[in-house]
Amino acid sequence: MSASNGTIRIGLVGIGKIARDQHLPVIGASPDYTLTAVASREGRYEGVPNYRTLAEMLAGQGDLDAVALCQPPQVRFSAALAAIEAGRHVFLEKPPGATLAEVGILIEAARARGVSLFASWHSRYAPGVEPARHWLSGRRIRSVAIAWMEDVRHWHPNQAWIWQAGGMGVFDPGINALSIATHILPPFFLTGATLSVPENRQAPIAADLHFTDADGTAIEAVFDWRQTGPQTWDIRVDTEDGLLVLSKGGSVLTIDGSEQPLPPEAEYRGLYDRFAALVRSGTSDVDLNPLIHVADAFLRGERRTVEAFTD
Template sequence: MTDPIRIGLVGVGKIARDQHLPVIDASPDYRLVAVASRHGEHAGVPNYRTLAEMIAEQGGLQAVALCQPPQARFEAALAAIEAGLHVFLEKPPGATLAEVGLLTEAARRRGVSLFASWHSRFAPGVEPARSWLSTRRIRSVSIAWMEDVRHWHPGQDWIWEAGGMGVFDPGINALSIATHILPPFFLTGATLEVPENRQAPIAGDLRFTDAAGTPIHATFDWRQTGPQTWDIRVETEDGTLVLSKGGAVLTLDGRDQPLPPEAEYRGLYDRFAALVRSGASDVDLNPLIHAADAFLRGERRSVEAFTD
């Protein structure tokens, strides 16, 4: 397959407008043929209310990118797979682990590609960090992922509902990087702070370790104002590695390392195109597993009500 992939997009919200649509429009690997959204539109292509309408009317459709909230994604993804379409899942890939497992098996049976995307893994400092750490003995890891929910998710009530993940919506980005650059690890304890008027946490303190007993500590908080914090600090026997600004900046013992420009979503769509053309899938559930473990094992503390 060398012609552009005929792709449709479902869910025209902030992330679609800011990232998906500009990348699709600029990429020679894709031709955007339609969008489906209950609330948003995109000029220049047919707009539908539902994915079912898009599938019924767009006979040449080959793939879809699903950008709606995770609680609604399983039904759409399964319908797309059953229609023979390749599927790109915005993160997190689903509201539960089991549903993503069912989608993976459905894609295998139908012979289509399924991509569980983790955009932070495509930040420019992540692969160099992974390479550097692969030959080092790690002593400790600290993760600080703190941002202002009112800035990034204004008025998005779904994110506070069951399945919306709360602070783990950004926190899972940190977990996606950590699971990519570190040896396998597991949760030993967590504290989740849940506003008294919400279902999902606004903050979390998580403790992990690995087979070697390495202490790994993560702090997620959605109440930070001013400068935002997206940092991973790794202490090794050969020095200190710091990924900051979500992986856009890499320092080794305080020295900035040369990196290419940020192009996370371009990297995602390059990867999806390669999967589609090779008939493969890429569904890594490790970041979602760690988030689920925090909900399973973490202690919950009620905190003051949150209003947007």
């Protein structure tokens, strides 16, 4: 489905920080979309019909082509399934779900209904990621070190859901690093992990992860939500041909200390361009590899209780 002017009529569900910071500005500036409605139990957005729930929005907006779901992952499955069954294309914020099995059901439902399903990984669209992938292709990798450390109080103030079961804790940002790593590196797997969980929370505040690949490459990752001051989002890849470093979340790329020229940051514009292409081609894009690594960390990692966390 598409509007008569050729744009995709989209509804947005969940009017929180990420929706206001990224989704709404990009949708508003894109020639591919017309924002038709929003649904949120608390937030409102002027200029379009507002609904409290997705069900109300689907009932009230029969011309919707697609929905973008920005709620916490614990409640996203039922919304996604309802939208798919109503014949709407679905854009999933990361992570695509709270469990792997539920996303598998969504994949099959979208296939059966003939609609597009997109599991978005915004960090893959950082300007340095694709050049890094191209440079690493075919090169022998010696080791990889990932450091993803930030201040949870700055990025997730008073967001209780991230500390609950299914909220993933520090893996909420850490999965961004894993989305880049799974895109630029050969397949790898977890060999061990330590998850640091505050005594008053269900999800970890830090994680030390150890991976390897078929060649025995050492791949180490440190995620930590307790960092103040400058934030760290770095991936260092040592190869036989030199050292590649992606820093600032993939927005800066250096090779042997030489910074490479890159286009401006446009992660969410890249996501919405990709979703438009999927909708118009009638295809889906659901890569579960980043979420698989998170699930493996919870499955195989040792839990270590640390001091309580308060906002």
